[in-house]
Amino acid sequence: MILTTCAACAAPLAHDAPRCVRCKLRYCDATCQHDHWRRGHKQMCKKIHRGGNAEQYNADKKYKEAVAEAVEACADDTKGQTCYICTQALHWKTKEGLVRMCACRGTAGFAHVSCLAEQAKILFAEAEANNLDKNAWNERWKRWQKCSLCEQDYHGVVRCALGWASWKTYLGRPETDQIRRMAMNLLGNGLYAANRDEEALSVFEANLATLRRFGAPEAHLLDMKGNLASTHHKLGRHKESLSTTREIYAGVKSLYGDRHFRTLQAAFNLALALNKLGKYAESESLLRGPISDAQHTFGNDNEYTLDLRSVLADTLACLGGIDNLRAAVAMREDVYKRTRQIFGALHPMTQRRQRRLEEYRAAVAQGYTIVREHRDGGRDDPNP
Template identity: 25%
Template sequence: MSGTMDGRADSSGRVYQASGDQHIIEHHHHGEARSVAWAGIESVRQPTGGRAPMVLRDRTELMERLRAAVAPGVSNQVYVLHGMGGCGKTAVARTVFQLATTEGNRVGLWVNAADRTSLRSGMLAVAADRGATEGELSAARNGLRAPADLVWERLGESERPWLLVLDNADDPEILQDGGWLRASPRGTVLVTTRRAAVQWWPHAELHHVGVLPREAAAQVLCDLAPETGTMEEAAEIADRLGRLPLALTLAGGFLSHQVIDPWTMTKYGRHLDGQGRVDLIDQGATPLAREDARHLITRTWQLSLDALTTQGVHESTALLRLLACYGADPLPLTLLNDPQINSVVPRPRAEVALRGLLDQSLTTVVDAGVRCVQTHAVLLASVMAGTPREQVAQLTSTAALLLDAAVPAIPQRGPQDLRMSLLAPHVLGLLHHATDASVVAGALDVAVRLACALHRTGDYLSARELASAAAAITEPKLGPEHRLVLSAHARTGRALFRLGRFEESEAILRQVLADRERLFGPDHPDTLDSYFGINHPLQQLGRAAEGITLLQRATDGRERVLGKGHPLTLQSRAHLLEFLPIAELAVEVDGTATPLPQECAIHLGPDHAVTLGSRLSYAFALVRLGRFEAAVEDARRVAEDYERCHGPDYAHTLSAQLLYARARAALGDMDSAVELMAVVARRREQSLGAEHPYTARSYELLEEMRAKAAGQSTD
């Protein structure tokens, strides 16, 4: 290059020429310094997230609080709406925004805070709206001035009060790192987020946004698709959708946009039964101009999982997929504290993974009598639908092993265990999801044991529902002749007996007995169990001889196959004392050197359930033989022990008290007998219902005793 000037400039242009390295910075400010609109985003004066609800249903208490937050003269506060994706946080914020700008005479400012770029652009646009000059904005954009300071300086100098909404603030770190979240005496800040931890929102007032009540959820569907069904039909669909606002909005959108072949809510409900129900829900998003992950059931929660992965907590995805193998009811947290979880999530990392899910509002800890974790049904269905098929077998296998560890191998009689009741819907959820035959069989084995455990605590209705549902789910997967499927049917029949439905019980147990004899032979333990179990309904249906024959067959077979001291053998012998003809009973009672209760205590211990049951059966045998002096003391003691061990409303406690009342009546102590019998009748009515045959029989005995007591008084 020569030493002369080679370049030329026209008008206001400039030419720089140098022989060495030079670094030149220029700042250009043309025209008058004035406020300009920031062109980085379309608008901060209108909400840009979600869809405006036709009518905001329910949220009454929350809206009262937020209405007060944007009343004239109220400022200098930050409010945080937190909850799972799709629960309607943005809809609430939109409604508050509308109130603030119309009734509250505030400037409404709306910023998408989903990521750093959107937040920064939006907040600088807020600064421009509130009077920042082009030079100030340029300096902030180029790093020559702290952008957050500029924004809050302009907000603090605003002539009009304002409401600033920071929507989708699911990454609170970016708010904290940049100093973007502050309070101001000139306005109010409203944040929507999935992040629930208090640590992210110091000095803010937090409000949880959850699912809608049933009636409000049904009304949302009727608002969106008014001609497609009744309120009751809408309520049923709302229940199926877990009353989640996003799911309701999508369902209503689908129903309202069917033109060629309009659907009713009833037809929509039928299609929700299929495996693709989550995809069906998302079809309601097709009228949207653009696809946004936050507007789709199948994708909205992936945003939270992606955020956790970015934070280094990838185990949260695995844990959520494991939870998706279960149901949407409260799940005891102790289930996750087992070494079996290592195959999905390393046990030391399970705590971190769960905290991540809680922080992102993907699940929540609830108190259902025991500490539980609960996850929304639609979220679980979405996660399961998106789980790679090759991972499902491992996940369901681990889920089955965790349940297996939680349910006793041999359930014992005792007071109700809330944890067992809470596990029932999760066993059924797992049976629905499992496809591998070995996993299905393992989960069904857990279901049968759990039904037995519920039965032995006196929760016969839950036992029947669990066993019946488990059999219905697994019979198509394993076949009707699978041993565990038959066991589930047998448990159904045993529970039906306790519920007083003797004919149904006998029909089911007879079919199971026939199948077991044909498939396994007469000496198989399952077949012997059927001989034992069917005796009970047969006795109540007036077929005592057949029942005794089968019970004797069970007793002989168990002694031969299992041994004389086996608990099931001793149990069968005890039950014979209640049903043998009087002549044979006398031989059984008097012909043994060691009474059966003592023999049970020798083999099993004095507190074993079979020992306690044998004492009740033996006392009943003494009553049948007319040996009331001996029977009354035995009956009193066993009644006291049952009440101490199992509570006053337990079925065997009431049976023992009834026997004690009968023995006292036989000895002429009618006042005590009537008093005891009145308690038994009342408690049976409370626990079994007024229509149960045992309740009716108790009141019959009570009236008989009262009549005898009245006869004694007249004598």
């Protein structure tokens, strides 16, 4: 987690909270600072300062931990492989092992997190130095989260490690700097992907507070509210999520129109929030238009189309009736087939969609109805 709480008592901090003069660690007030000093900070202060001060020291430490976790999680997959960037099995400097966790298959896509991060850093630095256009700038920034071989996002703990890599690289920039805020958002998304949801929520809240403080455009605020709503949903805070997603959908639709990818994402998130509270009829009514728009604009194999059709299948299954359930099975079969073709059989998205399809097939075969918890704080997650 980035440093948004008091180092002594863990209370949430204002952006202008008092800091240690030497290492910049933040506190509620002088009382907390003095207490922390007596409890051991005296011995750590100089070390933290030498490590680039509190935020940099924390980010470097968290990055190393995240890389170790990612390497361990990928160990079975990476045996006998080498990095496609540096061609070594162990990183020459850090001695870290390999990771993958994208959509590459066979012997493709193995790399060190350090190599991926250095590649992204160099490519984006070139874009800034050469004043490349916005499209080139965006394509290079994607290297912080997307595999350059299969062009799919990294997932799970590898995405988390890359989030920490981007944050430790750009956190020294001014708060007003767009790249710093984008790196913070990458970190939040990485923590979310690794199921570190409370930590992700803290990062997204800090980023939203920064955007508001410096008068960011409404579009940027809506994007960040979307991250908050998704995290509330994942944490089981469904009423909070629904309230925010309604606001976001109306705002995004007004700004971008019906067929923009941001509007489609907002519709997907709103449908999830509605389903979680049992508002299936409203969800079905909402989804028909965005699905048609997604198919017309992006095609049937696009992620937005597949996500929207997945949640519509879940909505139909929960509406009740054998005809609705059969329609859900047919839709889930098509979504699963397309997902497997795009991501491969071992990708978490493919496996989640396969499990949901098998659940619905079993329901049709045995003639029972899909019933989901739909109360605030429920545990069931309608995985897309």
